[in-house]
Amino acid sequence: MLTELRDRESSLLRRLDPRTLLVSAAGAAFCFSAIRGLAPSCLCLAFGAALAALRGFPVLPLLKRLAAANVFVLFIWLTVPPTLPGEAVAVLGPLAWSREGVALAALITVKSNAILLSFLALLSGTSLPLVGCALERLRAPAKLAFLFLFTCRQIQVVGEEWQRLWTAAKLRGFVPRNSPHTYRTIGNLLGLLFVNAADRSRRMHEAMLLRGFEGRFHSATELKGSPADRRFALAFFAVLAGLLLLDRHPGAISWI
Amino acid sequence: MDLTPILSLERITFAYPGRPALFREFSLSLGEGERLGLHGPNGSGKTTLLRLIVGLETPQAGGISYRGRLAAGEAELRELRRGVGLVMQNSDDQLFSATVLEETAFGPLNLGLRRREARDRAMETLEGLGLAELAGRATHRLSMGEKKMVALASVLSMRPGALLLDEPAASLDDDSRGRIIDILRRQALARIVVAHDRDFLRQTASTFIRLGGPGGPEPVPEL
Structure with a gap:
């Protein structure tokens, strides 16, 4: 929403x-x-x-x-x-x-x-997918609708990944303070976040290719005016x- | 009767850069209805073999044919991917649509089906797997077992000729694992199943290959 x-x-x-x-x-x-x-x-x-x-x-x-x-x-x-x-x-x-x-x-x-x-x-x-679907039906550029939908999804994925990494750090006693250790740790977490997100998006893209994706997103949702x-x-x-x-x-x- | 195998790997050689070869002149074929189980230690190339089959990795030598046609160009590769469905080890990588119905209809829509036909086929597939009640659910809110099942549905809705399953029962509880076994036993599709769980493999495959042995991949009569 x-x-x-x-x-x-x-x-x-x-x-x-x-x-x-x-x-x-x-x-x-x-x-x-x-x-x-x-x-x-x-x-x-x-x-x-x-x-x-x-x-x-x-x-x-x-x-x-x-x-x-x-x-x-x-x-x-x-x-x-x-x-x-x-x-x-x-x-x-x-x-x-x-x-x-x-x-x-x-x-x-x-x-x-x-x-x-x-x-x-x-x-x-x-819902954001419905907005993406509406964009597609309004004949917005296919890449725009696709980017919109997947940006929304990826933001969610990156958010979940950050939560996982943060929890893993906290479980090992990490308490953020104004210290070089904190900045180094957060830097490492951010680095890992981006590496993991890039890996994940590559795997997602592969999953899409395997199911016949050729650059145009189609939605199965029916819209009725x-x-x-x-x-x-x-x-x-x-x-x-x-x-x-x-x-x-x-x-x-x-x-x- | 057409005896051409659905899939055949001919003298495949593959190594990741800077690493020893995982496969040297390895050949394999999968006929109609055949159920092949792959097992072996971590890093022995089980997942890599599945990725090679669907063209996500390219062998340094040898070729892969789908129904007798060498998958050498983009068009042949597309044809192969339409006919051979891969269920990935991590379902989170495979599920990207907002709802289960959208996810299951994604493949059929890409095959060129009309929206209504794609939805009907998706619903039919979900019903066939006993997942109809999940149709409107958000994919990221599903349990691990449900995600595995939906990932399988999203591949089956494309009506492939063969299935490749990478650790389909990993991290599942007994109920979900049993459900996956039931589903696979009901499917007459040719398949290659990769699993560490030998009992799972025994129940879902009939011939076996062990990877990672000193002499390379070798068929084993039983697990």
Whole structure:
């Protein structure tokens, strides 16, 4: 699963075809990142929040998830405003936070949270293999679908391998400290992890070749679209088009 | 009646770089329905022999034929791999799909079957092995015994002409081991079984070859 967020079982989004959800999520990401103004971006954020509400996520776990993801945004706030030239709004020693930098960081924050909310709402609960299968059916490049699926699987394999190595070290009394022994041990474990992972992926590739794999991944999963998918996609992309229009031609909205 | 062996190894010589030869001009053939057991100490070349047969290793001399055709090029090798299924020693290396059904349908899909046909064939194979209830399970959540069984199913769903099994009962409890023996005894397929467990070999093979002896591989009448 993409996340362990529990959603409402009766949610409309749960019943949609993974292809619809994937195309919608990609459309949202493309549209939100293309928007330039802060006000339309705030509307995108509201739209993302509405999708999350439609999915029926509990508020607190959702906020915790957003907070974790916003650690990366914090770096933007620490680096962009002091480095972007412009009118200073705050000064701390040799560093001056520019108005333009703050505006840009705010824009990035709002847009990234809007994209995050949309992805959580649309793709949370869709298993990664199903996403890979949807990519294949959407005629995404075969290599992309294959890489996506196997990267997911390999990350899991590497994670399990790391757990095994770490447990083996701990069973022999290894306690990580700030010492050369700790760094050497962790270095050895990491080295072994990569060697084992490379060996494992080679053996997996051999297993695939032996079963007739010729570079194209085929999935046996059946996907079925429904009229609800078409209605959802139509409404969803109409909203995205409206947001883009509002951003590029604010006057058009007042005309409507 | 066609007496051409399914597999034949003709005067194979093979050594890993910098190591003594594991096989020198070694020949072997496997006919329809034949059940060959290979045993020998660690490092005697049992797994290597299976890898040579399916083309994962290349012999320095000699050749491997599948149904009378020398597996010399890519096309012949593909043909051989479609007809000879290898069940690897470590099932974790063999299982990479998300669910058991996807895993079992992987081979048939690569054979060009339609999605529905591949799913039907996968389900049929799983049912035949008594594994139908595992179809929707994630492969990485299976027990060791279940993984072995699913690895076997994933090969059998390709309807091979011969099976190569590398330590199929290693690390299994008695129940799982017994289940594998039952399954293999019900299969009329020609096979080569590699195992340290002599009792397992006696129950799943009828002729035996010992590897790693001073004179190289040698047939032995019984274990």
